[in-house]
Amino acid sequence: MKPKLNQMLRCAQSKKEQQEAIEHIDEVQNEIDRLNEQASEEILKVEQKYNKLRQPFFQKRSEIIAKIPNFWVTTFVNHPQVSALLGEEDEEALHYLSRVEVTEFEDIKSGYRIDFYFDENPYFENKALSKEFNVNESGDPVSKSSEIKWKAGKDLTKRTGQTPNKAGKKRQHEEPESFFTWFTDHSDAGADELGEVIKDDIWPNPLQYYLVPDMEDEEGDGDDDDEEEEGLEDIDEGEEEEGEDEDEDGDGEDGEVRKGVQWVLRTFL
Structure with a gap:
């Protein structure tokens, strides 16, 4: 009985030590969590500071972009994820898009808003369309947007089978819903991919997507130059080989002399 008692x-004792270790780990983890929260607050302050510093530059950029026709529709068409949402008529409507702005709220965690400004167009009455993402009182992500005032017979969200545009080469064969259905879709605000793409990818540097065709052309021109150089090298090599063949076959000047000597020897000797 005594050995069993000692074992118990x-x-x-082992369980007590484990429990004490777990309690100490929990205390240390609480300290780590406290520092993480403090870091998040500090990072938030830095982001808010630099968001304010960036605003004048965003404004200046928008003023310059306004001088370039079709800047934003070209940017969207060149973006692989956004182009997948564009039908031919969507692209036509976006030709009237003159300005895009993304505004992050002062409390960045609470959300952001995307504003699209349009010139007079044959599709809808709105001068601006907006979609806003924020957090409700329960802490759940929600979204809301402008109501699109479509002109008679021009509601692109009710049309099916739009003809794919050139960007459709990158898409699946099945034609997608209209780009403008995004303004009416609030089913999953926490996983709105288009909003995130515009805010985090396009808005920071739209120029990189506007210039995509030019960059591809430059790369293609370089390939052509390489091919031309290779072609020239092949020509030079071919000429050298032909010259060698001529000498071997006796078709050059030396060959003619040799033929003449051989004829004289055969004829007179």
């Missing part, structure tokens, strides 16, 4: 005591 050792087991109880």
